[in-house]
Amino acid sequence: MICLKNVSKEFNKTKVLSDINLNIDEGQLIRIVGNNGCGKTTLLKILAGILKADDGDITYSEDCNIGAVIENPSFIENESLLYNLKFLYNLKNKFSYDICEKYCDLFSLDLNSKIAIKKYSLGMRQKAAIIQSVMENQNVILLDEPTRGLDNDSMNQFDNLIKELKQEGKTIIICAHDGVENIAFDRVLEIKKGKIEEKC
Numbered sequence: 001m002i003c004l005k006n007v008s009k010e011f012n013k014t015k016v017l018s019d020i021n022l023n024i025d026e027g028q029l030i031r032i033v034g035n036n037g038c039g040k041t042t043l044l045k046i047l048a049g050i051l052k053a054d055d056g057d058i059t060y061s062e063d064c065n066i067g068a069v070i071e072n073p074s075f076i077e078n079e080s081l082l083y084n085l086k087f088l089y090n091l092k093n094k095f096s097y098d099i100c101e102k103y104c105d106l107f108s109l110d111l112n113s114k115i116a117i118k119k120y121s122l123g124m125r126q127k128a129a130i131i132q133s134v135m136e137n138q139n140v141i142l143l144d145e146p147t148r149g150l151d152n153d154s155m156n157q158f159d160n161l162i163k164e165l166k167q168e169g170k171t172i173i174i175c176a177h178d179g180v181e182n183i184a185f186d187r188v189l190e191i192k193k194g195k196i197e198e199k200c
């Protein structure tokens with residue numbers, strides 16, 4: 001689905017990722033771990049195409065349609081959840097109220113709430129961000145610390161969502177220090193000193 005060959009990235013002459021080689025197959029559920037500042041977010045940004053690698057090649061299968069939650073999600077703060085999800089929908093796709101409602105129900109969010117996003121709690125914003133990453137049936141989902149701000153019930157809801165996406169054959173990559181202990185990952189990768197290695 002995605003293939004990285006000798007991908008490198010440095011910031012201010014410090015190498016964060018060094019000659020990374022990685023094959024991500026369709027339908028894999030992958031966790032990326034590593035110490036603070038090791039380059040997890042950098043790798044996700046490169047995979048999402050929002051950051052350019054300095055060197056190396058990345059190839060994507062033709063049907064690759066990426067959804068992502070990376071760092072702090074931005075919204076139109078004075079507008080409602082529904083307005084924001086409609087706004088974030090890709091222009092070439094027809095907005096599906098039913099799909100958004102399904103994911104909102106799963107996360108106990110009210111899609112018809114008139115409350116402006118700026119009044120949402122951190123956890124509610126995180127759920128809204130996760131919903132936008134899956135609402136268009138994206139088949140590759142990149143999630144950076146997705147359980148940040150989620151309470152225990154919401155973490156269970158998140159686990160259920162990942163299970164469902166996995167059953168649907170989606171390719172999912174999650175960077176997480178914690179909060180994902182109940183998820184059965186196919187692979188766990190660790191970034192260490194600029195290199196990536198399989199942990200299991």
Ligand SMILES: Nc1ncnc2c1ncn2[C@@H]1O[C@H](COP(=O)(O)OP(=O)(O)OP(=O)(O)O)[C@@H](O)[C@H]1O
Binds near residue numbers: 016034038043
């Ligand atoms: N835009 C940038 N400009 C300069 N340095 C950057 C930039 N983005 C990331 N870095 C640096 O690259 C390194 C890797 O950052 P990254 O955010 O990828 O780490 P991380 O593994 O996601 O960390 P954490 O677990 O704390 O979220 C850090 O040293 C960081 O300071």
